[in-house]
Amino acid sequence: MKILGVELPIFMPVATQGSVKSLSVSELQSCGYKILLSNAYHLYLRPGVDIIQSFGGLADFMSWDGMILTDSGGYQVFSMADLRRVTEDGVEFSSHIDGSRHFLTPEDVINIQLKLKSNIIMPLDEPVAYPCSRTDAEEAVRKTTVWAKRSKDHFFKFFSPGDEKRPLLFGIIQGSVYNDLRERSINEICSIGFDGYAIGGVSVGEEKSLIYEIVDFSASKLPSDKPIYVMGMGTPQDILTCVESGCAMFDCIIPTRYGRTGTAFTWQGKKVLRNSGYKDAAGPIDAQCDCFVCSNYSCAYIRHLFNSSEILGLRLLSFHNVYFYSKLMSRIRESLTGGSFKALKNKISEFYKEG
């Protein structure tokens, strides 16, 4: 399956504030990435959507010669903003930056993403925390559906459904850990009808096994002719497990966050480069990797950079990790075509088993 001409499954590096932390757009391109993820909530607050619109959209603002999926910011409003108040009509909140008061309706959130010129747009939803009572989860499902309908109606004021150049609009599934609510959400969102479906409200504190169950259950109920996107996941193991369940799109801060804190992803598992064992290690992070970091720099040098708080260390390691994720997705795509996915999953899982 493809999305916007890009073969799935894919991983999207996270450019929350319009930058994949420490990396240049040409570096991201050199990894083979075609779609980045950014965040409407953050960009709406800073620098403001009008500035970005004046540049012709977010891709042009950040000089990214590729596509962008923007998260609506629903999750950020619920996890970062203060003094939050949810009404039938939208969300009122205080900016986590300057405390300023904002009110956003589902229509506003579509407008923001249209101004950002996102290629894939996510509607405003109501995510819930974990654990979450059945009543709260039920209400979040209801509101997410109402808002999804309003989002779609608003979106198609600007485009005809047959317009091949229009952005894509996804639907988001909620329902917390309750299978019947997940199923209800799927039925409601799918009957509205979207270009793809995102499984939201997972990986918010649940056990891994429970996350995998929810994703597997949801993916089995979603239409198989549209891409399924698992929001905010994950580790190599998460991705392999969710791909097996039929999911095709992923985003996660893990490769860059781990890169900033000194942990490398390799084909032999994670490596904590601060460990003293690497103090005179002349080899690259991963002998099987052909990225510019592994082609040029030793573990000992990168360890020295981290120990000396040199910015270059986190930059090099972020690049390596983002490159690793790109190669991981290539291997997954090849294995799906070649019928060797199960073998690949077993091989990588050996090194990336959780716990």
Add this chain to the structure above:
Amino acid sequence: MKILGVELPIFMPVATQGSVKSLSVSELQSCGYKILLSNAYHLYLRPGVDIIQSFGGLADFMSWDGMILTDSGGYQVFSMADLRRVTEDGVEFSSHIDGSRHFLTPEDVINIQLKLKSNIIMPLDEPVAYPCSRTDAEEAVRKTTVWAKRSKDHFFKFFSPGDEKRPLLFGIIQGSVYNDLRERSINEICSIGFDGYAIGGVSVGEEKSLIYEIVDFSASKLPSDKPIYVMGMGTPQDILTCVESGCAMFDCIIPTRYGRTGTAFTWQGKKVLRNSGYKDAAGPIDAQCDCFVCSNYSCAYIRHLFNSSEILGLRLLSFHNVYFYSKLMSRIRESLTGGSFKALKNKISEFYKEG
């Protein structure tokens, strides 16, 4: 005049701990740099010279396909280390990292730099603060001469003077703000004889005009057939002024430090990119600059990165500034050949006047 095949005057980016802050070696190479500066004191303490030696030297450790000048660390011992005790034989100090006790003789400092495989080696000297009494300045000159002699004697146990592949050894001039002491230091250091001469102990708190006077006086007394290196300077104005006095080598943290704090060097003077005036500025940092940052990114985007504490901002601006310095030195070299130095100095000074 050339040094190690490199046409002078040059600016050397500062890789204190074995990394020019936030920049990759291939980026530095793309700017045209051939010689970086690093610091024996820092590398001796962390990661330790034996580790670097096991990689074949500092250039190989940091994957730098070029040359390196190492500062002896004299200045760092006197400015950063605690519990410092200077004897006739050397300096005893506590590490600023872990408080460990160290004692280094002039011979040790040569050995460290030989292990680092530096291309240009600086002897241990005794810098002084400003203001500095005549008595203290006189004693520093005396000790610097004694140590310089010991450094040279030790150095030439490993090389014959005619060896064309040996590293270069520079002498350092002290004398604070006292012209007669500067002259005494120059006479003593030059009678020992070195491959080049560094003017040390300037820019430690004096007024700019006084710094320029000392440099001009010292340069006028130094032999004109050897490179003169002004340590730890400077701004574009500093460099132009000191080149006019006959100096040929410079190092300074300014381009990267300003880059990390949001100030750009341009051919129209400095630009503070955090200023709100740049919030929707679509143009590059400098329309006259052809670096990859100016070719790709707008002021507004870079301002947004700084305002959002995104690492990419300081990385892009550090690159631009280091590129600017490389071009500044190219222009200076061309102007010296073409006889238009004075015109270039006047033109740039217009935008970089101090105060």
